[in-house]
Amino acid sequence: MSITTNLLEIKKNLPLNIELVAVSKTKPILFIEEAYNAGQRIFGENKIQEMTDKYNKLPKDIQWHMIGHLQSNKIKYMAHYVDLIHGVDSIKKLKEINKQGKKHNRIINCLLQAKIATEETKFGLSFIEIEQILNSEIIKNLEFVNIKGLMGMASYTSDNNQLEQEFSLLKIFFNKLNNNLDIPSVEMKILSMGMSGDYNIAIKNGSNMVRIGSAIFGSRT
């Protein structure tokens, strides 16, 4: 199967309100160009350096999403172009994003990463920590940060019940936040959940943005 075929097949079955992030990490420019020529405009990467390199070489109407674990000291390298940062997991990083946004005079869109998986290896904030951040005074002073929603990664499991449970808990929390918000720089619009193996379950449980890599570009070695 070609990238074009994979992409069109996935898009054909994706509900219209679901945003597709094509996860191109580790894949060459040529692969991204093929997806671009098939109409894809949102790409996700997990390393800032690799993403910036690709940004420099590819058409400027691509929207680049940083989906990986963030390192504060590297945020500056993508601040001038990144479209959405999915994996924000501390006030410290929000402050650094704000600082870099200010330098470039652009508001940077972010998602807070919630920990929904049971595995120790998955990063993210607990629901309580997310509420603490949203209720903090600091958040009101971050003029160059726009929090657009939440991101979550489910456990690596074939147990569909567990996946449903993890996704639906995050959706319930997302809705709850939505009903209790009144900070100008925070809106709960985007709920980023679902990857190649579990995106159909994620969509059934309230996701409106899926991050799909291997099902489009083939497996990573």
Ligand SMILES: *Cc1c(COP(=O)(O)O)cnc(C)c1O
């Ligand atoms: C790699 C990655 C994906 C895509 O994974 P696939 O299983 O290849 O679809 C999605 N989200 C995050 C955060 C990732 O790191």
